[in-house]
Amino acid sequence: MIRVGVNGYGTIGKRVADAIRAQPDMKLTGVAKTRPNYEAEAAVRKGYPLYAAIPERSDQFTDAGIDLAGEVEDLIIASDVIVDATPSGxxxxxxxxxxxxDTPAILQGGESADAVDTSFVARANYDKAEGADIVRVVSCNTTGLSRLLAPLQEEYGVEKARVTLIRRGGDPGQVDRGPINDILPDPVTVPSHHGPDVKTIYPDVDIDTVGVKVPATLMHLHSVNVTLASQPTVAEVRQLLSDESRLFLVPEVAGIDGTGKLKEFAMDTGRPRGDLWENCIWDESIAVEGNDLYLFQSIHQEADVVPENIDAIRALTGxxxxxxxxxxxxxRLGVGLESLFDGPRRRVVPHSADD
Amino acid sequence: MIRVGVNGYGTIGKRVADAIRAQPDMKLTGVAKTRPNYEAEAAVRKGYPLYAAIPERSDQFTDAGIDLAGEVEDLIIASDVIVDATPSGxxxxxxxxxxxxDTPAILQGGESADAVDTSFVARANYDKAEGADIVRVVSCNTTGLSRLLAPLQEEYGVEKARVTLIRRGGDPGQVDRGPINDILPDPVTVPSHHGPDVKTIYPDVDIDTVGVKVPATLMHLHSVNVTLASQPTVAEVRQLLSDESRLFLVPEVAGIDGTGKLKEFAMDTGRPRGDLWENCIWDESIAVEGNDLYLFQSIHQEADVVPENIDAIRALTGxxxxxxxxxxxxxRLGVGLESLFDGPRRRVVPHSADD
Known part of the structure; x- marks a missing residue:
């Protein structure tokens, strides 16, 4: 068993902790948190040993009636690997x-690529992480782009990728984020950091990315253009992407028109927190014009890096x-949604507007 | 004097009517409207002769205390040219x-290109409209794309344009439009209609467009990539675009970060209805990577076709x-915003958060 501690129990940390608990070869040693808020209460209810991320604040937990298992250094000592899901920086x-x-650690995508031994996406460069001291699981958007580029690069060759990232303004709980009723170039300068970040995974891929921020909280959406080195048919591309476990081709028959219904669908299937660990690629959007491939994919910013963190733990330990x-x-997580639409099944009958 | 009637007095019609009134060589013969709503009241207050667009509804105007100058056929008889700004179809x-x-007419971009003698963008194909019976001023987005492509095509040659249009969900008054808190591929299939529509202006330009709809009402935003036939510097592209009267390069010093501040700026300058007739191109966003040009431009969906309608009237009559x-x-309209930032002027001092 790999003993894993999670330092930082927010949006990513709490999801990774649950995912660790679901693995047959891992043991969650505990989670470290800075404040005794609702997430800390939930950790206690789940029976996760709770550690004070900032020792000076231990009293706050005691005052809130929460028993601590110790301080963050105790958690590190008790663990073979630490997943650090603290805020950027x-x-x-x-x-x-x-x-x-001497405890190896996995950082998140908000940290600098220069601070780590290797940046990581399981599908792309798993083997590079073995024996590393510090591994960085790249950001949700970079993970989503790398997962998509992996099969395209291997099968067709990528001459150039050009991506517009239409980014959610903030997560549902981030009430101080914007914009409201606006469409912001963000950053206004080209390229956004995502292209260079993809190059920490695929140094030789030619990719330009630009970013825009909009009043939405549920998921990001990528408008993807990839100029390929060959000219596959749409059917071939669909088959190629469909074979990837972490790419979900949203079928037309599902009647899912945006990120709202995608999240609703995830909740209907019983996904914890309505999480979508897969890139959600709109099947109908896949188009090939000469060498140019186009598609839309939605990325759940809170969830797609969760399986990557789990794989990084194993990759690091070899x-x-x-x-x-x-x-x-x-x-163990239940990744893969396409099978729900495979084979004979009842025709989807939309609910009437009255129900 | 060209006698011009406006059939349809909504978002576009009321703006075109005001613009006609401002021209030295045109006389507004009147406007036709279907219902006696707030816009009809405003037309009367401005002294515009009001005609019933649907003769059977004339009584509604009388009941509302509004005197009609006649029915729409009277308006057509009294006019040399009709601008039709009625709803799509x-x-x-x-x-x-x-x-x-036998009255020539100008239709708007919601109509089919097949229904008209020529589609029209003043900067691109003014001369094609002379002597036509029916001219179509293309949609706001197609107008914005054509204006941008014109100088790029002439100066550098366009190998291929790839554009993601991040579209406002509806205009500020369209309360039954969405989305709320969503990012929708719209259409989910590639290409959107905008690329083919640009080809009604530039048949030989290779352009792929994709569309996304977001919860915003103020303006559209285009994420533009143009692969050029040559490799200009960023400074050269800036100069080229800056020389175009209907392209406004939003300078960094203006401190304008999105469509909200753009509209606020337009209102501060005294623009009627806060209209932005120009493509608003973010100066900092202009980037050249090899042959690939990138930039962001915002398009005011209610306003950018207004000067085009005026030019179409003259083009048609020769x-x-x-x-x-x-x-x-x-x-006469006051198109051109860059001059406000030219030459010596007081440094922009941001207001404090308290005021």
């Missing part, structure tokens, strides 16, 4: 602590091959 | 009426050259 600062205890790790992760 | 149906009275007509239109 804090992870990098924490590395000194992890090094002190316990499983890429293929085996991804298969175990996918199986 | 109605314009095409009206053509029979215009033909009955009264002025392209250059002269555009110069008169721009001068």
């Amino acid at each position: 804090v992870g990098e600062a924490n590395c000194e602590l992890y090094e002190t205890y 316990r499983e091959t890429q293929e085996d790790s991804m298969a175990i992760t996918d199986d | 109605v314009g095409e149906a009206n053509c029979e009426l215009y033909e009955t009275y 009264r002025e050259t392209q250059e002269d007509s555009m110069a008169i239109t721009d001068d």
